[in-house]
Amino acid sequence: MSILNSGVTQQLSKKDSKEAADIYWTRYLPYIVLVVVFAAVSIFVPYFLTISNLLSVLLQTASLAILAIGQAAVLILGGIDLSMPGVMALGSIFGAMYMRAGGNPVLGAVIMLLVPAALGLINGISVSYFGMIPFVVTLAMQAITIGAATMITNQISIPVPENFCNAMLTKIGGIPLPIIIVLILTLFLQFAVTKTYYGRWLYSTGTNMRTSRVSGVPTKKVVLAAYSFAGLMGGLAAIIMTSRLYAASPQMGKDAVAMDIIASAAVGGVSTMGGVGTAVNAVIGAIIITLISNVMNMANVSYYLTLVIKGIIIITFVAIDANSRKKSTK
Amino acid sequence: MTIPYLKMDGIAKSFPGVQALKNVTFEASQGEILALVGANGAGKSTLMNVLGGNIEPNSGKIYINGKEVRISSPSDAAANGIAFVHQEMAMLPTMSIADTMYISSFPYKHGLIDYKTIYQRCRVVLKRLGCNFDPRERIRNISPGDQQMVEIGRALLHDPQIIIFDEPTSSLTSREKEHLFEVIRTLKQEGSVIIYISHFLDEVFSLCDRVMVLRNGETAGGGLVSEYTNRDIVKMMIGEKEIDTYYERSEHRAGEEIMRVKGIYRSGVINDISFSLRKGEVVGLWGQLGSGRTEVARALVGLDPIDGGTISIKMGDQMMPVKQSETKKYIGMITENRREEGLLLPMSVCNNMSLANLTNLTKKKPFSSVIDSKLENSETDKYVKRMDIKISSQAQRVETLSGGNQQKVIIGRWLQKNPPIYIMDEPTRGLDVGAKADIRRIISDLAEQGAGILVISSEIEEIMSVSDRYLVMKRGSIVAEFGSNASKEDLVATATGAASKKE
Numbered sequence A: 001m002s003i004l005n006s007g008v009t010q011q012l013s014k015k016d017s018k019e020a021a022d023i024y025w026t027r028y029l030p031y032i033v034l035v036v037v038f039a040a041v042s043i044f045v046p047y048f049l050t051i052s053n054l055l056s057v058l059l060q061t062a063s064l065a066i067l068a069i070g071q072a073a074v075l076i077l078g079g080i081d082l083s084m085p086g087v088m089a090l091g092s093i094f095g096a097m098y099m100r101a102g103g104n105p106v107l108g109a110v111i112m113l114l115v116p117a118a119l120g121l122i123n124g125i126s127v128s129y130f131g132m133i134p135f136v137v138t139l140a141m142q143a144i145t146i147g148a149a150t151m152i153t154n155q156i157s158i159p160v161p162e163n164f165c166n167a168m169l170t171k172i173g174g175i176p177l178p179i180i181i182v183l184i185l186t187l188f189l190q191f192a193v194t195k196t197y198y199g200r201w202l203y204s205t206g207t208n209m210r211t212s213r214v215s216g217v218p219t220k221k222v223v224l225a226a227y228s229f230a231g232l233m234g235g236l237a238a239i240i241m242t243s244r245l246y247a248a249s250p251q252m253g254k255d256a257v258a259m260d261i262i263a264s265a266a267v268g269g270v271s272t273m274g275g276v277g278t279a280v281n282a283v284i285g286a287i288i289i290t291l292i293s294n295v296m297n298m299a300n301v302s303y304y305l306t307l308v309i310k311g312i313i314i315i316t317f318v319a320i321d322a323n324s325r326k327k328s329t330k
Numbered sequence B: 001m002t003i004p005y006l007k008m009d010g011i012a013k014s015f016p017g018v019q020a021l022k023n024v025t026f027e028a029s030q031g032e033i034l035a036l037v038g039a040n041g042a043g044k045s046t047l048m049n050v051l052g053g054n055i056e057p058n059s060g061k062i063y064i065n066g067k068e069v070r071i072s073s074p075s076d077a078a079a080n081g082i083a084f085v086h087q088e089m090a091m092l093p094t095m096s097i098a099d100t101m102y103i104s105s106f107p108y109k110h111g112l113i114d115y116k117t118i119y120q121r122c123r124v125v126l127k128r129l130g131c132n133f134d135p136r137e138r139i140r141n142i143s144p145g146d147q148q149m150v151e152i153g154r155a156l157l158h159d160p161q162i163i164i165f166d167e168p169t170s171s172l173t174s175r176e177k178e179h180l181f182e183v184i185r186t187l188k189q190e191g192s193v194i195i196y197i198s199h200f201l202d203e204v205f206s207l208c209d210r211v212m213v214l215r216n217g218e219t220a221g222g223g224l225v226s227e228y229t230n231r232d233i234v235k236m237m238i239g240e241k242e243i244d245t246y247y248e249r250s251e252h253r254a255g256e257e258i259m260r261v262k263g264i265y266r267s268g269v270i271n272d273i274s275f276s277l278r279k280g281e282v283v284g285l286w287g288q289l290g291s292g293r294t295e296v297a298r299a300l301v302g303l304d305p306i307d308g309g310t311i312s313i314k315m316g317d318q319m320m321p322v323k324q325s326e327t328k329k330y331i332g333m334i335t336e337n338r339r340e341e342g343l344l345l346p347m348s349v350c351n352n353m354s355l356a357n358l359t360n361l362t363k364k365k366p367f368s369s370v371i372d373s374k375l376e377n378s379e380t381d382k383y384v385k386r387m388d389i390k391i392s393s394q395a396q397r398v399e400t401l402s403g404g405n406q407q408k409v410i411i412g413r414w415l416q417k418n419p420p421i422y423i424m425d426e427p428t429r430g431l432d433v434g435a436k437a438d439i440r441r442i443i444s445d446l447a448e449q450g451a452g453i454l455v456i457s458s459e460i461e462e463i464m465s466v467s468d469r470y471l472v473m474k475r476g477s478i479v480a481e482f483g484s485n486a487s488k489e490d491l492v493a494t495a496t497g498a499a500s501k502k503e
């Protein structure tokens, strides 16, 4: 059993995997895509393969990776969280306002973390205890948070103290702190999701909620926890993004960010139909999407064409996933 | 000798880790009903899925009317006049009857679905089955038996010559069953080839002309039904090994009360249900399909809401009222619909069997939320052996198990968890004769060890062979209670309301 795979593809023995190989080739797709994109970029972009450039790409990926990890938890449940960008922006703004008013930077960071977590909790309660549809709830939450963020700030970004940013961007052994955070978080969550019973509950609930409920899995709590966790990841991303921008801004929460998050998860191999995916999948997807965004940026592709391309990427990968599932149930 | 209308020759099919069919040859003629029987996992569904174009065999040929045909998709099968009534019905409750029947082949007119033709044709086909539904009715508004008729109606739409029934009676009332048999006999008279898969040998004897037995993917024998006895067929199915289908009911010694249900109700569904269950006791909840028996079971574990009433469970030495959402902690529940509420279909046998017991399969202290996979595997192995589940490895996905083996996985899950109370709704659905007897033995053992068990079954022989006490339900209420000396007539009469008037 590999720690890299879970849910539906978990525990495929050698014997099975021989014939199941064609069914599960999609499981390796994210790695293939990563290698291809990476190779293509390193051929066409000079200096791409330098340590300092790679680190800066990873630093750029950090917040998207964290958001994608949060999204993965919800997608595995068969849900979706469209409110992550807005929730992140609002958390960042509250924290920045607190610090601007002279508040302690550590408490400022805690606010950035907890405001999104609380909003995620509200999403979770709505979905699990009130049985509301995730798409609708989180879309509404995105509208609320982005609306509030814009109103509060009047569309003007709020600068944050330099010492806050410098602390977040310190290098340990030459590696920026956010990259280390993502690394540790990913390893920890990968373990949690593949090896603990909480992880198993997540997959079982996402695979079949009713079966799980009959079997005594606390499905409502699992759903609640997943949405709250997504909110919390929005908060962590808020801290990192704010310190990289030296300011909080409602721009952080624009709808298109949700596209990048969901694209990361889908490209990385997290199924939008539930039951499949891990933290590693989400992070790999985030790296791929960041690379693609960078290339399009350098090639001066227009913003709108970028949207078109990312939309197509999402649909393509969701289609591949759906198709491989149809085959596997035959 | 005339050539048979249908011949499958030398069919072989292997799946990862298992050879499901080995060189099977199979013949059927027009105007006959052929029974296809065999133990769980023998390969019956696989063989018929080959014929129905759902599975591509590794080798073998199919002849219809002496001509070789290639069937590589369900539409090929339909084109060759083959129709399949599946073992596991997969219906969408919100769709209309007409849409359900036509889902794979909507006729179009001017680019739009031609509903006029559809409705007309549906009415004709349903009429032939003796049903007078409005084709616009939603699936969820008709009974499971009627849903089965719709499924059969779908199969009959294109006037098939060969009709396959894979365990069609498991969710039917006895009246619906009789009705289905009549329909099948009519189809036979019209000259169709009927292939009938069942674990109920009495059905085979009363309905079928010929029988063919599969064992471990091989033909184990066959011939005219009239030439065999029940015992002969069972022997062919499971081989010379000790045939242990007979089960002698043993009296259990009921101990102290373990669960007390008081006045639970849900308006329009169940009324004022009160009873108590004791340790070491098997209580049969008997009633017709639709009498509310399943609804009571579901209410007890919080799967359906209730409007009032209390459920108390013994904790320590006190009966404590338990919230409806908490009762699942103490009750092992086998639901009647295994695909929707029993299994995690795309997940492994191991993951399915440990699902209810995960919190007991963890490592020591600081890692007490980490699953000990060695322990998980050995526990799974124990109950795979105990239940004699046919799997190729613990990693096999449950959706690829045969129907009967899927059912065993669910039962094994609860044995592993070992709760103090069990509720079993049709626990032997889809199991072969040997496995059925084994389940009865397991129920008896559990009671012996002190569990309190509530059993629901549509088979009166089954419920009578395990129960110490009976609760009879009618129209959502418990209308009578009997001790272990109740007769079959008592039970049937009170459930159908022929004898008693009290309600």
Ligand SMILES: Nc1ncnc2c1ncn2[C@@H]1O[C@H](COP(=O)(O)OP(=O)(O)OP(=O)(O)O)[C@@H](O)[C@H]1O
Pocket: A330, B015, B016, B018, B019, B020, B038, B039, B040, B041, B042, B043, B044, B045, B046, B047, B390, B391, B399, B400, B401, B402, B403, B404, B405, B430, B432
């Ligand atoms: N897609 C699949 N992948 C792997 N194994 C499979 C698959 N489909 C069937 N099998 C295996 O093939 C064997 C035969 O299964 P089949 O469903 O034909 O049995 P059956 O005779 O219909 O049994 P039952 O009476 O329990 O329905 C079983 O061991 C089953 O696990």
Ligand SMILES: [Mg+2]
Pocket: B044, B045, B046, B087, B402, B403, B404
């Ligand atoms: Mg079968």
